[in-house]
Amino acid sequence: MDEIRIIEIKKSVFAENIQTADQLRARLKKEGSFLLNVMSSPGSGKTTTLTKVINLLKGELKIGCMEADIDSDVDAKTIAEKTGVESIQLHTGGMCHLDAEMTAQGLDGLQGKHLDLIILENVGNLVCPAEFDTGASASMTILSVPEGDDKPLKYPLMYQVCDLVVINKIDAISFFDFDMEKVEKNIRFRNPKATIIPISAKTGEGVDQLAAWIKKQVKNWKEN
Amino acid sequence: MDEIRIIEIKKSVFAENIQTADQLRARLKKEGSFLLNVMSSPGSGKTTTLTKVINLLKGELKIGCMEADIDSDVDAKTIAEKTGVESIQLHTGGMCHLDAEMTAQGLDGLQGKHLDLIILENVGNLVCPAEFDTGASASMTILSVPEGDDKPLKYPLMYQVCDLVVINKIDAISFFDFDMEKVEKNIRFRNPKATIIPISAKTGEGVDQLAAWIKKQVKNWKEN
Numbered sequence: 001m002d003e004i005r006i007i008e009i010k011k012s013v014f015a016e017n018i019q020t021a022d023q024l025r026a027r028l029k030k031e032g033s034f035l036l037n038v039m040s041s042p043g044s045g046k047t048t049t050l051t052k053v054i055n056l057l058k059g060e061l062k063i064g065c066m067e068a069d070i071d072s073d074v075d076a077k078t079i080a081e082k083t084g085v086e087s088i089q090l091h092t093g094g095m096c097h098l099d100a101e102m103t104a105q106g107l108d109g110l111q112g113k114h115l116d117l118i119i120l121e122n123v124g125n126l127v128c129p130a131e132f133d134t135g136a137s138a139s140m141t142i143l144s145v146p147e148g149d150d151k152p153l154k155y156p157l158m159y160q161v162c163d164l165v166v167i168n169k170i171d172a173i174s175f176f177d178f179d180m181e182k183v184e185k186n187i188r189f190r191n192p193k194a195t196i197i198p199i200s201a202k203t204g205e206g207v208d209q210l211a212a213w214i215k216k217q218v219k220n221w222k223e224n
Numbered sequence: 225m226d227e228i229r230i231i232e233i234k235k236s237v238f239a240e241n242i243q244t245a246d247q248l249r250a251r252l253k254k255e256g257s258f259l260l261n262v263m264s265s266p267g268s269g270k271t272t273t274l275t276k277v278i279n280l281l282k283g284e285l286k287i288g289c290m291e292a293d294i295d296s297d298v299d300a301k302t303i304a305e306k307t308g309v310e311s312i313q314l315h316t317g318g319m320c321h322l323d324a325e326m327t328a329q330g331l332d333g334l335q336g337k338h339l340d341l342i343i344l345e346n347v348g349n350l351v352c353p354a355e356f357d358t359g360a361s362a363s364m365t366i367l368s369v370p371e372g373d374d375k376p377l378k379y380p381l382m383y384q385v386c387d388l389v390v391i392n393k394i395d396a397i398s399f400f401d402f403d404m405e406k407v408e409k410n411i412r413f414r415n416p417k418a419t420i421i422p423i424s425a426k427t428g429e430g431v432d433q434l435a436a437w438i439k440k441q442v443k444n445w446k447e448n
Contacts, residue, residue, distance in 0.1 A: 041266045042350050042379065043371025070351065072377040094381070096320065096351035124378065125351050126266050127294065127320035146370035146393065147267025153296040154348065155266065157318070169370065172399050 024135030
């Protein structure tokens with residue numbers, strides 16, 4: 001009984017969310033802002049990666065950042081201090097993901113800034129954020145080497161919904177039992193079309209490729 | 225409107241779950257099986273840690289293992305192959321956590337084995353599993369060094385509900401910006417009573433302390 005009620009509510013929540021997400025995408029198109037949804041496990045290096053890539057892109061694109069967390073404001077502060085771009089913290093109030101409505105509320109805080117690129121750092125979680133369309137123009141996930149090459153087998157939806165998979169902390173690869181060929185095979189099993197970029201946010205290796213990928217997405221999106 | 229409906233459903237789900245969890249605890253008490261709920265982010269080393277600790281304990285305690293995942297059966301296979309203890313895989317059907325009902329279904333698969341210790345490896349997720357009482361006798365979470373020392377600030381509930389926090393991958397500490405004093409302070413901020421045990425599941429350092437902690441919990445629980 002309860003289960004059926006939950007499934008019904010979930011269906012209605014998902015349907016409403018998709019509608020809100022589509023409205024948000026239309027609004028962003030009108031405003032000329034590309035929204036990139038960044039997801040990963042806790043501690044995969046989302047904030048460090050974003051700091052590096054924003055510093056490479058901020059000369060060419062006007063960038064804003066929304067940092068979602070259940071609690072604390074360490075990430076928004078880090079981004080603002082290390083990149084100088086406009087950065088706001090979104091507290092989810094205990095929620096394990098962001099939906100399109102919460103994203104829209106966050107965007108209101110950045111309105112009128114005429115941003116080319118808005119980066120949304122989602123809650124660190126490989127499950128729930130993959131279920132909710134945020135209204136983003138593209139989605140990426142970060143898998144860090146210490147987490148292991150089997151993650152795409154265990155968290156299917158996350159890898160299915162992402163356009164880009166960044167493999168982070170490759171500078172630590174000799175320290176961990178992580179097989180680059182195996183992880184690529186596992187990612188392809190979930191998503192044959194995903195782009196894969198190995199990086200080290202710490203040393204900077206590969207971050208230029210990530211920046212180029214983002215720039216290309218923004219350019220293509222503006223032209224279409 | 226929808227939000228209120230969701231909150232009502234959530235309240236009812238939580239209330240029912242607590243009731244089921246209490247019934248499960250009573251059943252486990254009667255059967256003499258201590259249930260340990262193991263939680264963490266994806267890739268923190270739950271399975272490797274359990275493999276090591278089970279091998280230290282299996283001579284003294286009769287152990288069974290339940291491995292929860294959204295998909296794949298790699299963990300149950302690993303535990304069975306590397307420890308020889310009874311190990312079953314629970315698929316959550318896309319769910320981001322285990323609740324008491326799902327745990328009870330898993331326990332049915334281990335029934336009649338007269339186990340002293342049943343280990344439940346929850347879904348890799350720092351948010352949702354903390355919200356659902358599984359009926360466990362005790363709960364622990366693993367935080368691995370590469371994830372960073374700020375995680376207790378970002379995922380409050382996980383640290384509040386756990387009796388034990390294991391800091392894993394300490395052999396890699398020189399490689400990462402991780403401050404042991406800071407992490408202890410952050411854990412204490414969320415949970416002054418939690419036990420903290422630093423280990424390396426890879427090298428085996430500290431795993432004896434973890435085994436001793438588990439043994440003591442089982443002993444105390446059997447005597448009370």
